[in-house]
Amino acid sequence: MLDAQPYFPGRAPIDAYGNGGFRFADMSHRGSLLIVPSGVYAWDVADFDALIANPRAPSLARFLDELKPPAFVLLGTGIEHRMPPKPMADLFMAAGIALEPMATGAAARTYNVLLAEGRTFGAALIAVD
Structure with missing residues (x-):
């Protein structure tokens, strides 16, 4: 469940x-x-398999509400790079928002670079051990 207030x-x-x-x-x-x-x-997604089980999770609507094209979302998929489920990719594509999947470590590093550049983007990062 997504918290009502930002962490x-x-x-x-x-x-x-x-x-x-x-x-x-x-x-x-x-x-x-x-x-x-x-x-x-x-974000209540513990691993990539949980994301596959609910690729249109209500929490993802936050990206669609806050990001306007041209924008993109970094998707940290866990230990390894995996492609997002088709329904999730289609949801973002229909909104004109690019979805960039990569392993969480790469996504976290890319996030820092893009943040320093002042870019408009979002990130969904699955925690890793």
């Missing part, structure tokens, strides 16, 4: 990932994250 308002660089969570803004969060311009939110 952290705004966006901050990711300092570390692994051990089932992330460190950012001098805080530690256990679990996966959704990051949009309004903030960093807890």
